[in-house]
Amino acid sequence: MISEIVSQLPNLVSLLTELIKELSMVSNWLRHWAPLLGAAAGLVVLYRFFLVGPNLALESEAEAASRPQAFDVMRVTPTMYLENHGRAKAEDIYINIQLNDWEFHRQSDDRPASVLTINENETGYIGSPGRIYEVFVDTVLHRGARFRIFFGGARMERGRTYELEYTVACRGHAEQSGKILYHVGHQDVEVEHTYPGRWLRLKKWIANQWNRLTSDDPELHLAELNEDWLDENTVRITGKIKNITDQRIRYSNVRLEFFEDSIKTENFFQAVPLRMTALDPCEVWKTEATIEFSNAPSPDDIVLRGVVEPNTNKTATPWNGVQLVDHEIDLPTDNDPTIRVHGRIENTNAGTDRPVHLVVKFYNVDGEVIADEDTRKKLEAGEAKDFSMYPAYDSTIRDQIDTGKVVLMG
Structure with a gap:
């Protein structure tokens, strides 16, 4: 029995040698491919738990x-x-x-x-x-x-x-x-x-x-942006934006952003959104806003920026067959500050109902748009309908109104 075992020792040694060689080859293979296997496993985890999971x-x-x-x-x-x-x-x-x-x-x-x-x-x-x-x-x-x-x-x-x-x-x-x-x-x-x-x-x-x-949004140009600090926590902003294209812009958002820049790093702390409506080509939209802050930084440390964001629903033309038949605008006076807008619209289309967007714009003596108000009506085929609007503004805007205009949009 012992002699048989001894006689097989060379074969066992040869087998162990081959096994060690194979393990060495596997080790070398793992050493080269382990990073890729790890990356593949990471991608599987990423796909399973992040890309295909609920969010x-x-x-x-x-x-x-x-x-x-x-x-x-x-x-x-x-x-x-x-x-x-x-x-x-x-x-x-x-x-x-x-x-x-x-x-x-x-x-x-x-x-x-x-x-x-x-x-x-x-x-x-x-x-x-x-x-x-x-x-x-x-x-x-x-x-x-x-x-x-x-x-x-x-x-x-x-x-x-x-x-x-x-x-x-x-x-x-x-x-x-x-x-x-x-x-x-x-x-x-x-x-x-x-x-x-x-x-x-x-x-x-x-x-x-x-x-x-x-997107192919029309461009709006920020023509002017000024600030006047009334006290440490109150600022009055004057901004002007011009439509420099040949298209009417249906509406666009304007955001006034305030940053603190006291330590050479800008920290955003306030945003004031504004909206303009139906700005015609070459028209200038002017806004004046008084903003009060609580615990505001020093005015010397505040940076003001104006961000104009044209909406993707950017232009608008009146629906064919819908027309403004008549309108009248009563502007505010010293004796009566109420603004009244009356008019009549008509849908001349046969068999087609139309939604209508009406905008009344107010201008100062320089021809700049300083306020607007809008309303929506639905007209059935062949229907004519009266409309009335009573825009209300504070005295700072009312005192600047010189003329008004009604705009019909789809």
């Missing part, structure tokens, strides 16, 4: 309405949606919404207007008007789905930015935080989103850049 975010819109006498505040109606931007369904959804220094109106309709099954908790801050809303969604949210989860009202001060922070999570997806800013201007509210998750932010950034490269 939730809150989307918000806001409409503004104000009474003529309420020059310092306006009633804003935010609408909030839950949307799945990812490539997989989302289950067991949790949303935490924080309103740190403001709250939605008590009578807001915060019941879900969708097929979602939702449980809610509301927590108030002690000694503060802020609120924390916790929302638990039991319904599966499939890819691309979008549901309204809130529709309500809030009183917001003009010239102020309101912040809404939120956290969203679902099964198989960790918590991610996002932010929504409501920049309140004189007539409108601009909504700015900071989306949760780097991938969604990158996706939105790429989409925005692509839209900028492929």
Whole structure:
């Protein structure tokens, strides 16, 4: 028995030698290919958990309405949606919404207007008007789905930015935080989103850049932007924007941005949105706004910039067959500050209903547009309809009005 084992030792040694050689070759192969295998594994994880997983975010819109006498505040109606931007369904959804220094109106309709099954908790801050809303969604949210989860009202001060922070999570997806800013201007509210998750932010950034490269928006020229500090916390802004194209611009957003530049690094701290409507070729739109800050930096440390953002729905011409039959504008006087606009429009199309957008523009003695107001009507085929508008402005605008004009857009 021992002699047989001894006789096989050379074969065993040869086998071990071959095995060591094979292991050495495998080791060399692993040494060369391990980085690629690791990268491939990373791509699989990236694809599985980020690119094809659910990606939730809150989307918000806001409409503004104000009474003529309420020059310092306006009633804003935010609408909030839950949307799945990812490539997989989302289950067991949790949303935490924080309103740190403001709250939605008590009578807001915060019941879900969708097929979602939702449980809610509301927590108030002690000694503060802020609120924390916790929302638990039991319904599966499939890819691309979008549901309204809130529709309500809030009183917001003009010239102020309101912040809404939120956290969203679902099964198989960790918590991610996002932010929504409501920049309140004189007539409108601009909504700015900071989306949760780097991938969604990158996706939105790429989409925005692509839209900028492929859009053919008419150009608006920021002709003038001046600031006059009335005191340490109050500034009066005068800006002029000119339409340098041969097209009418239906409407465009203008944003005044304030930065602190005290330590050679710019820190954004305030934005004021403005909107112009129906700016004709070569026309100049002038705006004057008084903005009050709370705890503002020193005026010497503040940098002001004007950002003009033409809307992609940039030009407008009247619908064929819709005409302004007659109109009359009563301008304000010393005895009667009320502005009255009356007129009549007609749809001469047979068998075709038309929506109509009416804009009344007011000019100063220099021919610059200083204010505008709009309304919408729907005309049935062959119908003629009267319209009335009563634009209300404070005395700083009323005193500058010299002429007015009604513009008909589609």
